[in-house]
Amino acid sequence: MSTISKESNVWGGGSKPFDASYGKMMMWFFLLTDALTFSGFLGAYGFCRFKYSESWPLAEHVFTHFPGIKGDQPLLYVALMTFILIMSSVTMVLAVHHGKLMNKNKVAIWMFLTIIGGAIFLGSQAWEWMHFIHGTHDGSIQLADGSVAKVINSGEKIMGKTYDYEILRIGAEKYITEKDLISNLKENSKKIYGANMIVNEYGLPQFANFFFFITGFHGFHVFSGVILNIIIFINILFGTYERRGHYEMVEKVGLYWHFVDLVWVFVFTFFYLI
Template identity: 75%
Template sequence: MSTETTTSVWGGGNRPMKASYGKLMMWFFLLTDALTFSGFLVAYGFARHKYEEIWPLAENVFTHFPGIEGHQPLLYVALMTFILIMSSVTMVLAVHYGHEMNKKKVTLWMGLTLLGGIIFLGSQAWEWMHFINGTAEGAMLLADGSVAHVLQAGELINGQTYAHEILKLGENYFITEGAKVSELLNGAEPIYGANMVVNEYGAPQFANFFFFITGFHGFHVFLGVVINLIIFVNILLGTYEKRGHYEMVEKVGLYWHFVDLVWVFVFTFFYLI
């Protein structure tokens, strides 16, 4: 083991780029993780371009808000984004008071960060539940594998009243002729919500990417909550007071901010665009 007096760069005697070993290792990890998420989001872009006609718009899929009736696009995900940004602020405040060796304030802000993470995970579970259960009307999975929305006769759509009845996703016209409708619905099955195989809102790839990317992000949040909890217990035990510094809080802080950073991109590419 090298001692404090080692000055050789290769012996680890100085701090490369003036950052500590632990922080550099965290940055190594975050860099690889950032490229992993980039790969996922770019792959999402690929699938979206490929299946452009049947790709559902997130604003037509995620329209629920607890306690409010009706069509509420973007509102719920805006709340989730707010929660995550807020927990990022509480984390950076915990790091700040860590530098001041203020145990009481580090405990407070770290506790709030933990709470924010748990609320975010709960919100995500709620969103997944709605997506998996789908709408009351559902859709029809046609024999050829495409998805069609069956509409009530006389319903007003884009300023036009249709006699009936069926919109095959990816096509720009309604099929209203009775014989054609029954031919299409021959062998069709009703589907509700989304899973890895079917998706009532459109391309099943949308559901696959949604579950995979938000799931992988959610897994990061979950791990973050677990790690934050361990650090929180250590703060309470006074481990870092004894050690003389709160660098551990700083390191998990980097991870936590990264989770927020990834959400910023998921929010844009999944929900806004």
């Protein structure tokens, strides 16, 4: 009798209209709000990126390092980071998958690999930050009006032409090639190296601010995700979920982990590609 009245009265509590547990549903609602937060950040980035498009640095001029390889390698390192994060997402799905089959050892193995992937990603991000903060060997010059110009060495091919003297590049692709103007601008300039919250050798300081804020906020998500994964991993080893009879905690933390991957897919596109 009591079960019938429970089922007929869906909103009386005790039933699951979404056929999802409370914890999973709340994780989803949290992720939805987090998605709105990140779209706010990336939207603000897009606003500045197109508002100041003529002096906005191009990511391919900024992130050109790859460990062990000399010279410019645009996009390669961040592509590797993306690969690592997608890979760790896959290991997480496999952990959830084996959790549903109550396969304790396999859940533990895949969970462990997920943690390793997350740790490698965090290390890569730290490396990228380090290079961004330290900047290039040659640095840039900050002109009297505050704009930042990169000195292009003589002999480099620029828009199909080569110059036998140093020229300046402001922003992504505004080149100054008149000799007198260059020496005039250089006289009233100062050298800057690397990027921080105030100056940015690659262009507008707002680019550096957005970079630190968005990738930092995402990196903090990855960091807390790794911590959560470690806690769940220890619980798996202790057999907590075996005793509980289900591995739903792995699924919940898995949702969070996939969300971190999802955000990175967008950060990768809007920060590094566009």
